[in-house]
Amino acid sequence: MDVKFNMVQKTKHFFEEIGDLSFFAARFFKQAVNPPFEFKELLRQCYQVGNRSLLLVMTTGFIIGLVLTLQTRPTLIEFGAVSWMPNMVGISIVREVGPVITALICSGKIASGFGAELGSMKVTEQIDAMEVSGTNPFKYLVVTRILAATLMLPLLVIFGDLIALYGSSLVEFFKGNVSFRLYFNKVFEALSFGDLIPATIKSFFFGFVIGLTGCYKGYKTGRGTAGVGIAANTAVVMASLLLFVVDFVAVFVSDIFYEL
Amino acid sequence: MKEAMASEEIVIKIENLCKRFGNNEVLKGFNMVLKKGENLVVMGKSGSGKSVMIKCLVGLIGPDSGIIEVLGKEIDQLDQMELDELRSDIGFLFQGSALYDSMTVRENLEFPMRRHRKKFEGTTDTLPLVREALENVGLAHTMDLMPAELSGGMKRRVALARAIILKPKLILYDEPTSGLDPITAKEIIELMRSIQKKYGTSALIITHDVDCARVISERMILLVEGVNYAEGTYEELIRSQDPKVNAFFKK
Numbered sequence: 108m109d110v111k112f113n114m115v116q117k118t119k120h121f122f123e124e125i126g127d128l129s130f131f132a133a134r135f136f137k138q139a140v141n142p143p144f145e146f147k148e149l150l151r152q153c154y155q156v157g158n159r160s161l162l163l164v165m166t167t168g169f170i171i172g173l174v175l176t177l178q179t180r181p182t183l184i185e186f187g188a189v190s191w192m193p194n195m196v197g198i199s200i201v202r203e204v205g206p207v208i209t210a211l212i213c214s215g216k217i218a219s220g221f222g223a224e225l226g227s228m229k230v231t232e233q234i235d236a237m238e239v240s241g242t243n244p245f246k247y248l249v250v251t252r253i254l255a256a257t258l259m260l261p262l263l264v265i266f267g268d269l270i271a272l273y274g275s276s277l278v279e280f281f282k283g284n285v286s287f288r289l290y291f292n293k294v295f296e297a298l299s300f301g302d303l304i305p306a307t308i309k310s311f312f313f314g315f316v317i318g319l320t321g322c323y324k325g326y327k328t329g330r331g332t333a334g335v336g337i338a339a340n341t342a343v344v345m346a347s348l349l350l351f352v353v354d355f356v357a358v359f360v361s362d363i364f365y366e367l
Numbered sequence: 368m369k370e371a372m373a374s375e376e377i378v379i380k381i382e383n384l385c386k387r388f389g390n391n392e393v394l395k396g397f398n399m400v401l402k403k404g405e406n407l408v409v410m411g412k413s414g415s416g417k418s419v420m421i422k423c424l425v426g427l428i429g430p431d432s433g434i435i436e437v438l439g440k441e442i443d444q445l446d447q448m449e450l451d452e453l454r455s456d457i458g459f460l461f462q463g464s465a466l467y468d469s470m471t472v473r474e475n476l477e478f479p480m481r482r483h484r485k486k487f488e489g490t491t492d493t494l495p496l497v498r499e500a501l502e503n504v505g506l507a508h509t510m511d512l513m514p515a516e517l518s519g520g521m522k523r524r525v526a527l528a529r530a531i532i533l534k535p536k537l538i539l540y541d542e543p544t545s546g547l548d549p550i551t552a553k554e555i556i557e558l559m560r561s562i563q564k565k566y567g568t569s570a571l572i573i574t575h576d577v578d579c580a581r582v583i584s585e586r587m588i589l590l591v592e593g594v595n596y597a598e599g600t601y602e603e604l605i606r607s608q609d610p611k612v613n614a615f616f617k618k
Contacts, residue, residue: 227468237464239425240529241451241482 132321135253138246145251152255155364160216160263167212171204172196180282191282196275197294202302204323205268207354210313213260214346218321221252222342225325226335234326249326253318260314261307305361312353320346374405377436378537378569379424384433386419393419395593401537401571406563408572410581410615411590417573420590421539424571425457426450438536455483458530458538458568462545466514466529473497473508473510476529483533500528503565504558520551524558531562534594538562538575540572544579556582577616589615 176196183189210356225248228234272294279285324342328334380402386394393416401407410576411417422428423435426442428535433436435442440453467473480487490496504524505531514522530538556579563570574580580587581601588599589604589612597604597612603613605616 231463231468232461232465233467235422235427236459236461236467237478238427239454239457239459240479241454242478243447 121181127291127327128319128323132319135250135319137336138243139250140252143246145247148247148251149254150366152251153259156252156255157259157262159220161214161266163212163216164209165270166264167208168205168270169274172200172276173206175199175204175271175274176275176278180278190338191245192279192283193275193285193290193293194297196308197272197297198302200268200271200275201298203358205271206264206306206310206313207265207350209267210260210350211347212308212316213256213263213314214317214320214350215343216326217316218342218346219257220320221228221321222254222325222328223335223339224286225249225252225322226338227332229326229328229353230335245326249322252322253315256318256321257314259310260317261310264306264313265312268300299366305364308313309354309357309361311346312357316349317346318342320349368381370600371374374588377401378403378405378438380434380436381420381424382434384423384435385431386416386423386428387431392594394423394430397590397593398418398595399588401569403569404563404583406570406572406583408574408579408584408587409490409590410575410577412575412588416592416593421541421571424539425454425459439453450600451482455479455486455533456536458533458535460523460526460530460538460540460543463541464514464519464526466517466522466526467516470514471510472501472512472514472517472525475514475525476500476532479529479533486533496532500532501525503531503562504528513548520547520554523547523551523555527555527558527562529582531568532574534566536568538568538570540570541572542574543572544576549578552576552579559583590615 176192179192179195180189183195184193214351225234228248234244234248236249276285276287276290280287281292321342324338325346328338377400379399381397384397385392392416397398397416397420399409399420409417409420419428423430424442426435426445428459429443438453440449442453445453449508455468466472467478470478473494477493480493480496487493487496488612489567497510498507501510504527506521506528509521509525510516514525517525527543532577538559540559544554545553547555559570559572560583570583572583584601587599587601587604588595591597591611597607597609599607604612607613
């Protein structure tokens with residue numbers, strides 16, 4: 108009986124959470140288009156989001172490029188297809204691995220940061236103080252952060268992709284004696300706009316999801332310092348989960364366009 | 368010692384204020400009047416609804432029923448623009464100071480001014496105003512420091528400077544001395560008195576600090592179980608034979 112009751116409660120809580128998140132997103136769209144616009148804070152947030160994540164994204168991208176090439180090389184040699192390495196790595200990094208890995212890294216960094224920052228502001232009444240001083244805290248804190256994450260993630264993905272390809276080219280240079288020029292020529296020959304555009308559009312959605320969940324969890328933090336930790340933690344979990352859902356939808360939709 | 372400045376002009380009027388959170392009925396018909404220039408203290412145990420009441424006054428929490436009039440305007444009849452306009456005449460000192468962590472002291476003080484430029488027409492340089500507010504609380508030298516670099520008492524004083532930067536007609540204090548040592552608490556109380564004297568503001572003080580209430584109040588209301596249980600001056604209440612009233616004042 109208890110198990111059944113718990114299941115019902117958890118399901119109810121899940122749908123309530125989805126509903127709340129949808130209202131939060133609707134509130135974002137409504138407030139984002141109405142003046143006054145907080146341009147200065149938006150620029151500051153863009154700098155914070157981009158600058159804080161860049162090194163991490165580049166390091167991860169570099170390692171992913173190295174590992175992907177090292178792991179794939181023996182199999183391609185076995186099939187006599189090692190010359191296809193730049194094509195394979197290029198397409199897989201640009202279309203899927205780059206955006207997803209970068210988004211996951213950013214969900215850990217950005218979503219948790221937003222969750223903790225807004226959560227602690229809520230707990231210490233800073234959000235109330237902002238409202239009393241005549242500034243709309245949702246617009247100032249939430250809209251700017253979600254927009255910053257949405258705008259910066261595609262840029263981070265591009266940086267991550269380039270560094271991952273550089274890492275891959277290093278392996279090919281040292282192990283296969285392939286020059287950087289030849290490697291990148293083959294990569295760009297293999298890539299088309301059909302690979303780049305869906306990946307870039309997907310990255311905007313990834314950024315939106317990361318910003319939205321981080322801000323949602325932080326803004327809705329329960330009272331108390333324990334709530335801040337929970338907000339940061341659940342923001343990462345929720346953002347990571349939603350990233351895969353968005354990724355599936357994006358791949359599904361772009362696949363329909365390919366078939367047309 | 369207390370300045371008897373109160374006039375008959377009403378600054379805050381609350382009638383039959385009710386508020387519940389789920390099954391918890393916090394305010395059950397609270398009534399209150401604050402006159403111009405008056406220092407009114409509302410005392411009550413933790414969880415008695417003091418902070419909820421003060422947040423209803425600035426529109427941070429919406430009441431379930433009842434009428435709240437602040438500076439002649441009924442709060443729940445105002446649109447967002449009018450509410451923001453009214454808020455520029457109200458200073459609010461939060462319990463935990465609520466300074467913005469990511470901003471310097473100067474930026475903290477400038478923040479309320481960004482939305483209320485009309486009040487400072489002709490003034491493009493905010494520095495003199497920030498300096499004046501900080502000088503009032505004796506912390507002009509902290510302008511470029513971050514809140515994390517300040518002690519608890521200094522944070523409270525900076526928060527007080529932020530509350531007065533817009534030259535409000537009314538200041539709301541939510542537990543102004545909580546979490547402070549007795550000497551710092553006394554300094555804060557003195558600052559509150561000097562600010563009232565200098566700017567002629569009215570003040571509503573929410574506290575459970577009896578010493579603070581004794582020094583600063585001209586009139587007191589005891590909030591018990593969501594209603595005003597007793598009302599009067601400190602001297603009147605301390606002489607009361609009612610056990611619930613006595614419970615507040617006995618150490």
